[in-house]
Amino acid sequence: MPHRTFFWFILPTALAMILFIGLPIVSSFFQSLHIENEQVLMEVENCDPFGCTTNVRVDVEATEKIEAENPLGRFNGFGTYTDRNHLAFDEIREAWDNTSSIGEFKDIVLNLPFYKALLFTLTFCFAVTPPVIVLGFIVALSVNTLAKSLKGLIVFGTILPMIVTPLIGSLVLFWMIDSQGIIGASIQILFDDPNLSLKASSNLTWITLIIYGIWHNTPFAFVVFYAALQTVPQDPLEAAYIDGATRFERVRFIVIPHLYPVATFIMLICLMDNFRVFEPIIGFSAEGVAQSLSWMIYQDLRNENKMLFGSAGATSMLTILGIAFLLTPVLIRTWKEFKTER
Amino acid sequence: MKKLIIALLISFASTSVFAGSHSPCGVTSGSINILANEFTTYRIFMDEVKSCAGPDADFNVTHSVDHNKLQVAALSANPAEFSAKLVTNGSITPLMNDGLIRPLDDLVAKYGSNLNDNQKITIDGKIYAVAFMANAQHLWYRESILNDLGIAVPSTYEEVIAAAEKIKAAGVMENPYAGAFKSGWNLGQEFVNMYLGHGGEFFKSGSAQPNVNNEKGVAALNVIKKLTELSNPDFLTQDTNAVKEEWESGNVALMHVWNSGAASLLDDEGDQNIKADTRLAPSPTVGGGNKPATTLWWDGIAIATNTSDENAEASFRALVGAASSTDLANNNPNATVWLIKGYTPGDTAGPVVDAASRGTTPYPSFPHMSLMHGALSTELVEFLQGNESAEKALADVEAAYIAKATEQGFL
Numbered sequence: 168m169p170h171r172t173f174f175w176f177i178l179p180t181a182l183a184m185i186l187f188i189g190l191p192i193v194s195s196f197f198q199s200l201h202i203e204n205e206q207v208l209m210e211v212e213n214c215d216p217f218g219c220t221t222n223v224r225v226d227v228e229a230t231e232k233i234e235a236e237n238p239l240g241r242f243n244g245f246g247t248y249t250d251r252n253h254l255a256f257d258e259i260r261e262a263w264d265n266t267s268s269i270g271e272f273k274d275i276v277l278n279l280p281f282y283k284a285l286l287f288t289l290t291f292c293f294a295v296t297p298p299v300i301v302l303g304f305i306v307a308l309s310v311n312t313l314a315k316s317l318k319g320l321i322v323f324g325t326i327l328p329m330i331v332t333p334l335i336g337s338l339v340l341f342w343m344i345d346s347q348g349i350i351g352a353s354i355q356i357l358f359d360d361p362n363l364s365l366k367a368s369s370n371l372t373w374i375t376l377i378i379y380g381i382w383h384n385t386p387f388a389f390v391v392f393y394a395a396l397q398t399v400p401q402d403p404l405e406a407a408y409i410d411g412a413t414r415f416e417r418v419r420f421i422v423i424p425h426l427y428p429v430a431t432f433i434m435l436i437c438l439m440d441n442f443r444v445f446e447p448i449i450g451f452s453a454e455g456v457a458q459s460l461s462w463m464i465y466q467d468l469r470n471e472n473k474m475l476f477g478s479a480g481a482t483s484m485l486t487i488l489g490i491a492f493l494l495t496p497v498l499i500r501t502w503k504e505f506k507t508e509r
Numbered sequence: 510m511k512k513l514i515i516a517l518l519i520s521f522a523s524t525s526v527f528a529g530s531h532s533p534c535g536v537t538s539g540s541i542n543i544l545a546n547e548f549t550t551y552r553i554f555m556d557e558v559k560s561c562a563g564p565d566a567d568f569n570v571t572h573s574v575d576h577n578k579l580q581v582a583a584l585s586a587n588p589a590e591f592s593a594k595l596v597t598n599g600s601i602t603p604l605m606n607d608g609l610i611r612p613l614d615d616l617v618a619k620y621g622s623n624l625n626d627n628q629k630i631t632i633d634g635k636i637y638a639v640a641f642m643a644n645a646q647h648l649w650y651r652e653s654i655l656n657d658l659g660i661a662v663p664s665t666y667e668e669v670i671a672a673a674e675k676i677k678a679a680g681v682m683e684n685p686y687a688g689a690f691k692s693g694w695n696l697g698q699e700f701v702n703m704y705l706g707h708g709g710e711f712f713k714s715g716s717a718q719p720n721v722n723n724e725k726g727v728a729a730l731n732v733i734k735k736l737t738e739l740s741n742p743d744f745l746t747q748d749t750n751a752v753k754e755e756w757e758s759g760n761v762a763l764m765h766v767w768n769s770g771a772a773s774l775l776d777d778e779g780d781q782n783i784k785a786d787t788r789l790a791p792s793p794t795v796g797g798g799n800k801p802a803t804t805l806w807w808d809g810i811a812i813a814t815n816t817s818d819e820n821a822e823a824s825f826r827a828l829v830g831a832a833s834s835t836d837l838a839n840n841n842p843n844a845t846v847w848l849i850k851g852y853t854p855g856d857t858a859g860p861v862v863d864a865a866s867r868g869t870t871p872y873p874s875f876p877h878m879s880l881m882h883g884a885l886s887t888e889l890v891e892f893l894q895g896n897e898s899a900e901k902a903l904a905d906v907e908a909a910y911i912a913k914a915t916e917q918g919f920l
Contacts, residue, residue, distance in 0.1 A: 202915070202916045202917075202918065203916060203917045203918040204918050205918040206606070206876065206917065206918045206919050208717075208876065211632055211633035212631075212632075212633065212634070213630075213631065213632050213633075213874065214629075214630070214631040214632075215598060215627075215630050215631075215640065215807055215871070216627045216628070216640055216643055216807050216848055217643075217805050217807070217865060217871045222874055222875070223875060223876065224602075224605055224606070224632065224633070224876055225605065225606040225607075225876045227605075227606070227607070227608035231608065240918075241918070243916075247916060250912045250915070250916075251908050251909065251911070251912045252909060252912040252913070258908075278891070278897065278901075278905065280887075280909065345743075346741075346743065361683065362683070362742060364741075364742040364743050366742075366743040366745070366746050367742035367743055367744075367745070369894060452691065452692075452745075452746040453746075454692055454693065454887075455691075455692030455693075455696075455745040455746075455890040456745070456890065456894070458887075466887070469575075469578040469579075473581055473603065473606070473607065473917060474581065474582065475913060475916055475917070477916050478913075478916060
């Protein structure tokens, strides 16, 4: 394609990307370098049904004046990034100096909010993605062998978990695993333990979230694999069949190599999606035991008080970095494959 | 200008009809859009507000348990997403911090002739809210279960724990105690109650420096831990509404929830045997203290700054009409403790009156209190799960608070 044509071809997309992706990222980054102006406090008398007391309140006029002079807030550089609620450099250094064993050091670090959230996010990512790819592939293979008349209905049924809004899906499951719900009660009977509760222990909550993640993401892998299966060339399959290859051997030596790039693509998208895990945490009321980076951003923006834009911006930037870091190996691989194909 | 003339005409008309005192009800101009918490008493109140607004009013109300998280963003917009907000002594502070609610003196002068003086929430000499009910968390118990086991009604948390242990040991119930321990605002509130009950102060005097990592904080946490061990193992996912459901299912014999819960716990729905057996008791003291381990709350109405004067007036009229309706109060005497003129308290008002008379602290209204509450909401979970010590949890609370308060410009 001549460069000129390419330029006009890509222009609308590029403009939209700059407007809706690029600029917001730049603005979040800019915001993350600032913290709120100092609050001017004053003493006032409050009277309510329980009597009158002297109390402090924010001097709105004085604070607004400072705000008008300095609408972005005070410049804080990377201070928010390194504070205790994010990368916590000081706390980690202190922990390193004051602990005698790696285990102790690890406990302190994983107790810091950012690392706690990172641990869950990564665990979720790496526990969900591989089963999703394997399951998606198996489901696609099975559906592909069905009679044509059945296919439409089964495909629809299979992609239902993806169609259901994540929040609704997780809420339904949350009620089902309640100790009085159908799954929760069955598990109690199965293990003969009336106190067993999937919501009570953090390990079981993590496992529940991961199973939900697999359930929700498998249809995506299925759809992509299923589409790719339609492109598998029939000639080598038939040749292999004539040569006496079993079904397993045909899948192993012809279908899988053909679908390999597709699997990489699914992995890329899945990792990216799962790194932003959020809805199931809210749906399962699991914020007590499982926090993710996205949940941290939500928490900063929906605090009881003012929104912590600086904190939220910093976590967003760190999330973007995290995704970039996670995807680099996959991208390098794809790039290499792309080059060799040429 | 035209609108103003119409408004003036209407106000003249009402003056002539009501001879000097403006009747708040029957709103015909301006739109009313209210944000409020979600529980039965508020629903009852809102029905009255709606009927006061009248059939011609443009009336909307959004009930949400997340009202605290929504309010600042929603009222910061100009024009604000809502013209009015039902506030409490807890949730009014973030709105005051940003100047998001307007002084109501002129509106009160015009439409508030039927208000009690103590309904007017005055801050620095100006009225910013009009309270209509008082609320507090207190003890609820099942009379027959306590009687069968010969347990006296507990008046301290130590007795509550002993009673719950006895009920459990007798095999009557697996998890006899319940409280709203859901991680988040509810869990933070449980600590606020227990810490104040131990005589704690959240901040070093005269500053925004945190002050929870001390003996009183540890003692408060240990009591909460004991209570959760006698609660449903899912306690970290149960908010007040979930606890009330546990109660109505007959799974619980002792609980510490809001007085306003009476509106749904003592209504005609659900198991009437449990309802007949439900008793209210004063909030217990803890650790030898003399104040009940709870906080006093008022709930009231506030009007957004960033809304037109017309909408503000319309909203205020409808809300204050309900907030001064003696009929509302006396037709629902047990829905809560109304602060409305002419109200005769019902059977359920006792524990709140008791809390007030024993000098219970109202929920702290420091501008930085919500940051402290937020830090408590998230940092106490690991202690309750037995993964870290009380001291460590409280140190985490202080550290999380300091980072947030620094970012917000309080430190």
